[in-house]
Structures are given as C-alpha cells and as structure tokens.
Amino acid sequence: MNPEEWPTASLGPVARAKVLASAWPSAAWVEGVLDAPYRAVWSWISDLEHSIPQFDTTVTRVRVRSRRPAPGEPGVDLVSLTATAFALPLPFDVRLEDGFCLMRGAARLYLVIMAAEPHSDGARTHFCHVEAVPLPGTTFVRRYLRRETRSDLDNLTRLAKNGFPG
C-alpha cells in the first residue's frame, strides 16, 4: 500500500493560529465570521499598508519597506514593514501567505497573527486574530491584548458588512 493512499489530516490557517497562540501565556485571540467571501477578505487584508490602519485604531500608518518571495516556498512573501502606533515607528518582519499572516515585532517584543479561511457556507469568512507579547512573565498584558483583538475584529466585521473601502 502506497503511503500516499493513507488518509491525512490537516491544520487550516485558523487552527494554526490557535496552536501558536497556545504557546504564549500572554496571547489573546478572538475569532469570528466576516460577512464577505474569503477571497475578498484576504485580498483586502493582505494589502497591509492599506488595511491595518483601517481596522487597528492604534496604528496610524503602515509602510512596507521590502517584500520578496520566500526562497523555496511558492506563494509565501517575506515582508518588512514599519507600523506607527502611539507615534512610535515599530518595525515588523512578516510572513504572508494565503490565509495566514505572522507579524513579529523587532526583538520579538510583539506578535500579531491574522488567519482566515472560507466559512462552511462558502459566502462568508472564518477569521482569527491573535496578539501576544511572547516573553516570559507577560501574562498580565493579556487583558489589554484581549481588548485590542476584540476591537480589531469588531472593526473588521463592520468593514466586511459595509464593503471594504477601496
């Protein structure tokens, strides 16, 4: 029997985000269903310069410094960007792929994950948002991050319902 004939299980983008969130005690994550098709949602979100300041109210500006394909990984881009929050420019290294975006702040001080996949009804999108400070002893920030992730998801839900701005 060819090993390729055995049934295999998978880990979708949303489950992958939750797996990673489970590894950091400070992590806050929320999930919800956006009232727009997956392709429309991800196409809009993956334009990070444009999308992030519109749903994350703490970020006033995002500037992509570079974007290149990941070597040997088709469909994956490695992005360097600066997000300005509270008037501070914060550099991030980003791994961006279809349905999954992992943003790591400089010196690993801050971590953001956005993950999306088609909802079972085909017309909407299952979305998961994670924020974490992946350092020991940072459990106390979870309450703040929970509020932030919830606010971001609420904004995304509203934007999806009303139509993403061009």
Added chain:
Amino acid sequence: MDVEQVVRAAQRGDPEAMDALVRALLPYVGRICGAIAMDKGDDAVQETMIAVLRNLGALRQPEAVRGWVRRIAVREAMRQATAEPILSDQATLDFTPARLIDLDGAIDVRATLARLPPAQRAILVLRDMDGLAEAEVAALLNMPEGTAKSRLHRARKAFAGRWNE
C-alpha cells in the same frame, strides 16, 4: 535549517521557529492523525501541535523529535478516535503482510480503515505506514511485544477482510 535546528530555535521561544516547526511536522502528524482518528483527524492534529509547543521545553534531545511527536500524535488521535463506535475486529479472510503492501491505488484505503476500531488503525499506521518495528509499536502502545504482534496480525486480517467485502 534542519528540523533539529528549528526545534532548538523554537525552544528558545522564537515565534517564527515555532511556526516553522508546526509546518515541518504537519505532513507526518497529519498522516498519523488522519489514519487513526479519521474524520476527527484535523482536531487530533490541532491538539497534537498544541501539546508539542507547550511541552517543547521537556524535549532534551532535539534529534529525537520525530519519536517524541509520534507518541503525542498517537495519543491525541486515539483520544479523538475513541469517541467513535467500536466495530468488531473479527477477521474473516486469510491475509499476508505482502498483500497489504501490494494494494494498488484504486483501493479506497480510507473507507476500509474507517471500518476498523481505532486501536487496530493505530497498529497498522505505526507498523505499515511508519515502518516501526514490532517492539517499538508495543512500547508506544504500552503493551507486551507478543500482544502487539498478535494484534497486528488481527489488524491486517481485519483490514483485508473489510477490503474484500
């Protein structure tokens, strides 16, 4: 970077290494969980990966990561699978291991495996898919080697029996 280097980086708390480790382990974990837990395989994969990342600090030998992950995946897949109704494992046809290996691509392996109890699927997966020795299978499933051997024989017979129905 090989998987041992990824494990070491992930143990230091590198988020990108943790994600890389999940991606590197997924094909292997997916095969174990898919074959044992069947329709609940995706849940078993998620629980396995959570357990792996949460307990990664306890892995003292990164070169042993495959065996360590295998043990976790089998446990989580069995846990998910045991909620399924247990079917009879009485075999009706004679069967030889060579025949199992020679099955061609037209056989619906999934449908046949689904009719076996989770414990028999686990033994088949470990022995015939992963290629473990009978002693390793026995150790992994906490049973004497003789028991593993007889259960493997019964599992292969049951698989062949269901396949030929």
